[in-house]
Amino acid sequence: MAYQSVVFQVMIASPGDVAKERQIIKDVLNEWDYIHPLDKHIFLMPVGWETHSAPLMGERPQAIINKQIF
Numbered sequence: 166m167a168y169q170s171v172v173f174q175v176m177i178a179s180p181g182d183v184a185k186e187r188q189i190i191k192d193v194l195n196e197w198d199y200i201h202p203l204d205k206h207i208f209l210m211p212v213g214w215e216t217h218s219a220p221l222m223g224e225r226p227q228a229i230i231n232k233q234i235f
Contacts, residue, residue: 170202174212176234187213
């Protein structure tokens, strides 16, 4: 079944030592997406450098990530 929805990218950024907490945030957003997109017409897409960027060379690392994510 197809439906229209607005997609909001939710950037998840944190220090590297809280990977479990970042995963909990992703799980909560995914759970919200399973329950609400049909009635709210909103989809929350978790975005992070681990899943939405690829290694490249030529610029500062943060500048490369920013271009790929935003």
